[in-house]
Amino acid sequence: MVTSDPPNNMATRVPFYRDVKILAVIAQMVFVLLVALTIWILGQNLSTNLKTRNLSTSFEFLRRTAGFQIAEGSAFGVPYSSEDSYLKAIAVGLFNTLRVSVLGIVLATILGVVVGVARLSSNWVVNRIALMYVEVFRNTPLLVQLIFWYYAGVLTLPKVKQALEFGGAYLSNQGFFMPWLVQKPDSISFAPVWMLSIILAVATFVILERRCVNLGRNDPAGWIAFGVLLLVLLAGYFTLGQPLELDLPRTTNFGIAGGASLSPEFAALLIGLVVYTASFIAETVRAGIQAVNKGQWEAARAIGMSYSQTLQLIVLPQALRVIIPPLGNQYLNLTKNSSLATAIGFPDMFNVLNTAGNQSGFNLQTMLIALLVYLVLSLTISSFVNLYNRATRLKTR
Amino acid sequence: MNLKTIAIGALALTAISASIATISVAQTQSNSRLDVVKKRGKLICGVNDKLAGFGFLDSNGKYSGFDVDFCKGVAAAVFGDASKVDYVPLTAAARFTAIQSGEVDVVFRNTTYTSSRDGEVGVDFGPIVFYDGQGVMVKSESPAKRITDLDGATICTNQGTTTEQNINDYGRLKKKQFKVVTYSDFDKVMAAFDQGRCDAVTTDSSGLAARRATAAKPEAYRIMSEIISKEPLAPFFAQNDSRWADVVRWTVLSTIYAEEIDLNSRNIDGAKTSGDPVVRRFLGLEGNSGKGFGLTADFAVDVVKAIGNYKEIYDRNLGPKTKLHIPRTLNANYENGGLLYAPPFR
Numbered sequence: 001m002v003t004s005d006p007p008n009n010m011a012t013r014v015p016f017y018r019d020v021k022i023l024a025v026i027a028q029m030v031f032v033l034l035v036a037l038t039i040w041i042l043g044q045n046l047s048t049n050l051k052t053r054n055l056s057t058s059f060e061f062l063r064r065t066a067g068f069q070i071a072e073g074s075a076f077g078v079p080y081s082s083e084d085s086y087l088k089a090i091a092v093g094l095f096n097t098l099r100v101s102v103l104g105i106v107l108a109t110i111l112g113v114v115v116g117v118a119r120l121s122s123n124w125v126v127n128r129i130a131l132m133y134v135e136v137f138r139n140t141p142l143l144v145q146l147i148f149w150y151y152a153g154v155l156t157l158p159k160v161k162q163a164l165e166f167g168g169a170y171l172s173n174q175g176f177f178m179p180w181l182v183q184k185p186d187s188i189s190f191a192p193v194w195m196l197s198i199i200l201a202v203a204t205f206v207i208l209e210r211r212c213v214n215l216g217r218n219d220p221a222g223w224i225a226f227g228v229l230l231l232v233l234l235a236g237y238f239t240l241g242q243p244l245e246l247d248l249p250r251t252t253n254f255g256i257a258g259g260a261s262l263s264p265e266f267a268a269l270l271i272g273l274v275v276y277t278a279s280f281i282a283e284t285v286r287a288g289i290q291a292v293n294k295g296q297w298e299a300a301r302a303i304g305m306s307y308s309q310t311l312q313l314i315v316l317p318q319a320l321r322v323i324i325p326p327l328g329n330q331y332l333n334l335t336k337n338s339s340l341a342t343a344i345g346f347p348d349m350f351n352v353l354n355t356a357g358n359q360s361g362f363n364l365q366t367m368l369i370a371l372l373v374y375l376v377l378s379l380t381i382s383s384f385v386n387l388y389n390r391a392t393r394l395k396t397r
Numbered sequence: 398m399n400l401k402t403i404a405i406g407a408l409a410l411t412a413i414s415a416s417i418a419t420i421s422v423a424q425t426q427s428n429s430r431l432d433v434v435k436k437r438g439k440l441i442c443g444v445n446d447k448l449a450g451f452g453f454l455d456s457n458g459k460y461s462g463f464d465v466d467f468c469k470g471v472a473a474a475v476f477g478d479a480s481k482v483d484y485v486p487l488t489a490a491a492r493f494t495a496i497q498s499g500e501v502d503v504v505f506r507n508t509t510y511t512s513s514r515d516g517e518v519g520v521d522f523g524p525i526v527f528y529d530g531q532g533v534m535v536k537s538e539s540p541a542k543r544i545t546d547l548d549g550a551t552i553c554t555n556q557g558t559t560t561e562q563n564i565n566d567y568g569r570l571k572k573k574q575f576k577v578v579t580y581s582d583f584d585k586v587m588a589a590f591d592q593g594r595c596d597a598v599t600t601d602s603s604g605l606a607a608r609r610a611t612a613a614k615p616e617a618y619r620i621m622s623e624i625i626s627k628e629p630l631a632p633f634f635a636q637n638d639s640r641w642a643d644v645v646r647w648t649v650l651s652t653i654y655a656e657e658i659d660l661n662s663r664n665i666d667g668a669k670t671s672g673d674p675v676v677r678r679f680l681g682l683e684g685n686s687g688k689g690f691g692l693t694a695d696f697a698v699d700v701v702k703a704i705g706n707y708k709e710i711y712d713r714n715l716g717p718k719t720k721l722h723i724p725r726t727l728n729a730n731y732e733n734g735g736l737l738y739a740p741p742f743r
Contacts, residue, residue, distance in 0.1 A: 052637070056517070068561045069577040082565045151588055159593040173593055174551065253540070254550035254596050264594060265578070342556065345580045345589065351556070355579065358490055358557035361518035363497070 061360045062087040070347045072263050086356050093352030101335040104273040112281025119286045137279035150268035150344040160255045168248050170256050177249035180260035187243035193236030201229040265346035277334045284326045288319035320392050328385030332378050430641035431691050434502055439481050442468035443495050443504035446486035449611045450714050450721045451507050460484045463714040464505035470704045474648045474696040479703035490557030493518050503634045503645055509559045510631040523632040523645045528727035530624035531563050532602035537619045544623050548573040553595035555583045563626040564599050601628045610720035643690045651697040654739035655706035662705040679742045
């Protein structure tokens with residue numbers, strides 16, 4: 001400590017205006033005050049300008065009737081119609097954004113890891129193809145890619161009148177329709193059985209995996225868990241008195257109705273996001289693998305492990321520590337990039353908010369909502385990534 | 398951190414916040430857009446760049462169309478020179494924000510005048526320049542004869558327009574289900590329509606006519622005869638600026654009035670010798686109406702000389718000699734059974 005008072009002599013004590021500790025506190029207070037003042041002035045400026053232009057800052061419009069349709073999606077399972085409120089319309093948009101983001105993250109990770117590993121393959125053809133893939137998709141704008149996938153990709157599928165049919169499923173440029181299980185009217189809800197079966201399957205998998213690690217055995221934990229899933233579903237189906245029935249797609253005057261469907265917009269957006277993001281993930285994975293010491297490869301070879309065993313058990317787990325933080329960034333990018341959906345007509349949250357803003361005139365509010373929701377989504381993803389990062393990092397004792 | 402740096406830092410921050418404060422004061426002072434435009438020496442006009450006949454950017458980088466001509470008219474009224482315009486292409490979704498943020502002075506972009514836009518969006522509308530209505534276009538081979546035949550069909554349109562709501566309202570009224578898919582602009586809508594993603598497209602019927610006329614094979618499309626909504630198209634500008642509103646309003650009205658009194662770009666110079674007081678007032682030879690708007694007394698002469706009267710503008714862009722060939726019907730002069738009627742120049 002610098003400021004130790006000399007004893008017995010109060011006269012030589014440092015005056016407060018030269019005391020570094022006090023000055024530091026004052027400086028911080030002044031700084032905070034100025035920041036607060038700036039924010040206040042900006043806020044005042046905004047609200048006066050809104051007032052002179054007669055623009056409201058209230059969010060009351062969210063309860064009004066939306067009056068526009070949304071081509072696909074539901075408010076987290078609750079069906080939406082144009083007579084519902086703006087709030088519900090935005091919920092449908094959010095649901096669509098989450099749908100494409102979650103699926104996109106999973107698929108991009110798988111594709112990215114495969115391509116990343118292929119980049120390091122000793123097979124010349126494989127690693128050149130992987131390199132070409134990465135360079136092409138990493139170095140062209142995503143918006144252009146999306147428009148390509150949509151207009152030159154899915155929309156070139158056969159027209160709906162000439163839809164390809166296979167096993168009750170139809171593929172055309174108005175979407176993919178397949179038979180799907182739906183709840184019979186007036187029957188007991190099957191949803192709890194779904195949830196129970198998933199929980200039990202995951203629990204089985206975790207317990208078996210731990211046992212395998214502890215005992216050094218190699219049981220097929222995945223298959224056993226899958227068996228549990230099927231068993232619970234079947235048991236539930238018959239105990240509840242067969243509450244499900246098969247809904248088959250059928251052709252109508254215009255297009256196809258019924259069953260489960262995948263729209264061309266969703267497909268193009270998903271393909272675009274996955275292919276684009278995977279090219280970045282591939283590079284991250286390649287760098288991560290190359291960051292693992294060569295000695296690890298040699299040691300694994302020395303104890304007789306095959307290439308794939310070395311990769312799975314020795315190299316990838318160590319590479320994970322390098323890969324995870326940049327991987328998290330790619331997940332964030334994918335989620336935020338999903339807002340380009342509006343270019344190809346997919347009703348994601350940004351698209352719905354744009355429409356809502358235009359219909360109601362509350363553009364400022366809808367933009368604020370968009371900012372806030374994407375912020376929350378991003379923070380949630382990065383906190384999950386951080387948790388996982390903490391779990392996998394090198395533990396030092 | 399020593400005292401000196403703290404002092405300098407504090408001073409700097411005070412200066413910054415003080416300047417922010419002055420900016421906010423400056424912005425709150427009401428200043429007519431007319432003064433801003435005059436000072437700049439150019440009009441910034443928001444237009445469509447993709448709708449043939451109304452606002453279209455051609456391959457030579459030149460804008461043309463019905464809406465574009467009115468932009469020129471406003472420039473002629475303010476500067477006496479129709480070329481003093483900078484065009485800003487706007488999407489349907491961005492057009493209101495462009496006015497709210499002050500990016501453009503006025504927007505002539507086939508925009509429907511509605512109560513909620515006037516009341517809540519923070520813009521004011523000028524006089525209606527074109528009476529339109531929403532229609533539906535299908536492929537020629539489509540089995541649908543009427544809009545209600547499209548039950549269960551996919552109808553595409555562009556985002557941020559009144560058309561989304563209209564087609565939905567119509568479906569509700571007629572108890573029909575349409576699947577509506579919206580794209581960010583109408584070029585994308587047409588691309589999806591051509592590829593068979595949509596069974597029909599919907600927008601203002603003038604827009605449909607323009608799209609059909611400029612298509613590679615116009616006969617491949619059929620516009621249904623029903624009109625499902627009222628779409629009066631009007632220019633708009635920032636709210637609560639009546640001086641600027643007057644300039645835009647009377648520019649449009651002067652073209653309509655010129656048609657009523659049979660003045661056009663060719664005969665207007667010769668009309669200066671006319672003894673008719675109505676003509677003389679319009680030309681600014683008597684009375685002083687232009688001065689009241691902050692313009693010259695003869696601003697109407699500049700407008701009509703530059704872009705012609707309403708009929709000339711219409712014929713040049715939408716009339717029988719053009720590919721669009723939209724009949725004037727509602728857009729005819731009131732004496733010919735239309736709705737165009739200008740208040741007198743007096």
